[in-house]
Amino acid sequence: MLSSQSDRAGFLPLAQLPSLLAQLRERGYQCLGPTVEQGAIVMREIEPPEDLPRGIQAEQTPGRYRLTSDPLNRYFAWSSGPQAIKPHTFAPKESLWRVERDETGSLQFAAVHPPVVRQAIIGVRACDLAALALQDAHFLREGRRDAHYAQRRDHLFLIAVQCAQPASTCFCASTGDGPTPTAGYDLALAELADGFVAVAGSDQGQAVLDDLNLAWATSQQIEAARQQGASAAAAQTRSLPGRHLRDSLMSRLEHPRWDEVAARCLACGNCTAVCPTCFCHAEADTPALDGAASEHERIWDSCFGEAHGHLHGFNVRADIRGRYRQWLTHKLATWHDQFGRSGCVGCGRCIAWCPVGIDLTEEVAALTEGQP
Amino acid sequence: MSLQTAHPGKPRVAVHKFSSCDGCQLSFLNLGEALLTLAERIDLVHFAEAGPLDPDTGVDVAFVEGSVSTPEDLERIQHIRAHSGLLIAIGACATSGGIQGLRNQAKGAEWVAQIYSHPEAIASLERSTPISSHVKVDFELWGCPVSGPQMLAVVNARLLGVAPRDNVDKVCTECKRQGYPCVMVTHGIACMGQVTRAGCGALCPSLGRDCYGCYGPAENANTDALAMQFGHLGLTPEAIVRRFQSINSQAPVFLAAANKLRTGSHD
Known part of the structure; x- marks a missing residue:
């Protein structure tokens, strides 16, 4: 059983995977799924004939990501790619509004809305769903609903796939966010040798499952999926302490480890860009060359950048030490105050995609050493 | 604040060339239609690549391409400064001394004597600066060459009477916004993006290539940490020095990184 919310699981034979995508297209969804691009698994549109990459694993260690082959020839053996769902909900760059001067010379402001695109994403991981829930908490919070995020979020259909082959950088079991999806999906799949145990997590998901006319999954298949999840959790070698880290970290703001990590950190901001929960952005105006209009844009920003810490006349985080400390303490400590939980879902992207391989779990262990 | 020209009358703009390859001027020319739109709002009084020639006239904005590399350059830059409102240095040559700055680390006079039959005909300063x-x-616009949109943004800011926006962040920020998987992490190639200033739109990584630092050092460029990682990727100390000693070899941050490696003081 994949989910406590669902009591009936179907079984989707491997050969029927294209019909699942066809069902979604019929419902007007653009289907995004794993695609190999520049040596990594990225989410791109899949068009018929559906040639999802098969037999690919992603070997990940600090600062290193390599595609390798999966001896079991599975479709979803690649753990996680360089990005979660984030770019599909929180756009890396988009216009929010535009201003034009009309014939009378007065300024006319108009909201710019992204085009409505119904997107289905296949291959979403449990950690990605946990991260999406945190992004929702930020962008869709009561009274401050972000129209651009909301429009894309409302038209998203998510097909989660259990992570059976975590990377060495994964630690979702310790944060309680994986490797088996438990909430936040429309459909959840667990890949077995001959097909997928499939459960619905929403009415739309159930409707898709119903139309596929699947046989029920057998109790052996359901047990195999459960076992697979348990083994994937047990295989994880990294972890974050299960306890609330707020007080430990906030009482160690002058720990020498911050200097030590700052000497290694490039302040490139890659950890924040690949982090599925980071939501910081900058806004800027781009005036048209003829002087008649201007566009107000939002772009991904990072607490590792200079401008992010720039206040009038001074910078609150001029050095790398201050920036790394801000990132880590926000993510793992003050995030609790803001959102009621830690901002880390254990996907390990900040470890794999850090060009110098700084390991968040190692830094936390060093910073909190000797604490109960 | 008006969205229209903050100052009445068209600003006079000049584009000057010093020791350079003309690539930055071409970036400006390659803007095509945008340049025509701009031409209605400015007076381009001197721009050799485009036609107008009036190098000595006073202007509101002077773009300067190229490094100071000859005795004549020394005098000409003073004249331009005295006759210009805003002086904006464009490109690696004008901002760091350019590729020709590599000669600053060599015995230039000896080279000239070896290559030219009449070395006395060559009037070059010892250093390109x-x-x-x-x-x-x-204001400085870095890059080899600068991007056309950057130049437009600077002129537009001047037309609107605001300070041009600077971007001192790393190339990585642009790479990630465009969804390019990191070439250093996926292929183990020595990418300079983590210490290089943004502005190119991550052109090289978009083609699966490593950034070679043509936009010069970003702020808080941790060259020590990057040099160490290049070593872990298998580069020899000499190869790491060459990564920093390229288009912007004389930019102080890259020069210091290279010198540190040369003297072996890197730990």
Whole structure:
């Protein structure tokens, strides 16, 4: 059983995977799924004939990501790619509004809305769903609903796939966010040798499952999926302490480890860009060359950048030490105050995609050493 | 604040060339239609690549391409400074001394004697230096070459009466916004993006290539940490020095990184 919310699981034979995508297209969804691009698994549109990459694993260690082959020839053996769902909900760059001067010379402001695109994403991981829930908490919070995020979020259909082959950088079991999806999906799949145990997590998901006319999954298949999840959790070698880290970290703001990590950190901001929960952005105006209009844009920003810490006349985080400390303490400590939980879902992207391989779990262990 | 020209009358703009390959001027020319739109709002009084020639006239904005590399350059840059409102250095040559700055680390006079039959006909300064080493520069646009949109944004800011926006962040920020998987992490190639200033739109990584630092050092460029990682990727110390000693070899941050490696003081 994949989910406590669902009591009936179907079984989707491997050969029927294209019909699942066809069902979604019929419902007007653009289907995004794993695609190999520049040596990594990225989410791109899949068009018929559906040639999802098969037999690919992603070997990940600090600062290193390599595609390798999966001896079991599975479709979803690649753990996680360089990005979660984030770019599909929180756009890396988009216009929010535009201003034009009309014939009378007065300024006319108009909201710019992204085009409505119904997107289905296949291959979403449990950690990605946990991260999406945190992004929702930020962008869709009561009274401050972000129209651009909301429009894309409302038209998203998510097909989660259990992570059976975590990377060495994964630690979702310790944060309680994986490797088996438990909430936040429309459909959840667990890949077995001959097909997928499939459960619905929403009415739309159930409707898709119903139309596929699947046989029920057998109790052996359901047990195999459960076992697979348990083994994937047990295989994880990294972890974050299960306890609330707020007080430990906030009482160690002058720990020498911050200097030590700052000497290694490039302040490139890659950890924040690949982090599925980071939501910081900058806004800027781009005036048209003829002087008649201007566009107000939002772009991904990072607490590792200079401008992010720039206040009038001074910078609150001029050095790398201050920036790394801000990132880590926000993510793992003050995030609790803001959102009621830690901002880390254990996907390990900040470890794999850090060009110098700084390991968040190692830094936390060093910073909190000797604490109960 | 009006969205229309903050100052009545068209600003007079000049584009000057010093020791350079003309690539930055071409970036400006390659803007095509945008340049025509701009031409209605400015007076391009001197721009050799495009036609107009009037190098000595006073202007509101002077773009300066190229490094100071000859005795004549020394005098000319002073004249331009004295006759320009804003002076904007464009490109690697004007901001750091350019590729020709590599000669600053060599015995230039000996080379000239070896190559030319009449070395006395060559009037070159011993060092190639950026414009800011000689006169006050109001704004620097880095890159080899600079991007056309960057130049437009600077002119547009001037037309609107605001300060041009600077971007001192790393190339990585642009790479990630465009969804390019990191070439260093996926292929183990020595990418300079983590210490290089943004502005190119991550052109090289978009083609699966490593950034070679043509936009010069970003702020808080941790060259020590990057050099160490290059070593872990298998580069020899000499190869790491060459990564920093390229288009912007004389930019102080890259020069210091290279010198540290040369003297072996890197730990």
